[in-house]
Amino acid sequence: MGRAPCCDKSKVKKGPWSPQEDALLKSFIERFGNGGNWISLPKKAGLNRCGKSCRLRWLNYLRPNIKHGDFTEEEDYVISSLYNTIGSRWSVIAKYLPGRTDNDVKNYWNTKLKKKLLRTCEITNKDAMNYPNYKDSVVTTSISPALEVSSSISQQDVSSHNSGASSSNSDLNSSISIVSSVDDHEDGFWMNLLSGSFDDDVVLVSRSQLVEKINEIALFLDV
DNA sequence: AACGGAATCAACCGCACGCTT
């Protein structure tokens, strides 16, 4: 027996919400809440919409304190680090970013952040290859905010991901954080990195290890 | 100015889970 649809799709409106619909939904929820039942809400509120559509519209757009617009570097750290730790559990990741929704985070990752990380991977790989005589000593990091976030997320969030994940994830964790933290000054960073001129907070690893890490990251990001 | 491809993001779809009966 098939599952009953949540509403009659042929009779409800689909597509972008009008300002009038937004106003109706917002004022209804502010006055009465959702009554613990999204399915019946549209009828009560006078909306010709599916309950799931109302829920999504409220959670992603209308509810108070929603943040829109550009993500900050710190948010980048949080997303890349958590993605590496727990995978594509966007609702969990969004919990660590006040004002951001799972949909926002997911879209941002898929359209921008993933590419940003990959671009940096490519540059690193290329630069590393350009220094074939470079001996033993490169990379990486001052401890980035991302690592601090990684260590503070709940064990429950981590364990449910790791149960099905490969054992290399913990190794990748620091790598992704590092890569994501240097994007804005990539040329200088990588030159310093490859010449070994960094401060005390930079941990040194071998070039071959670096290249290996980069390839792991690329693999992890499913390139 | 016109066009086409790429990028963005709001919204939809369908599945899994948990609660209730």
Next chain:
DNA sequence: GAAGCGTGCGGTTGATTCCGT
């Protein structure tokens, strides 16, 4: 325990906007 139902979630789609030619 099974069935029904609502909710939450992640993946995907499609309309719109942006940008280069």
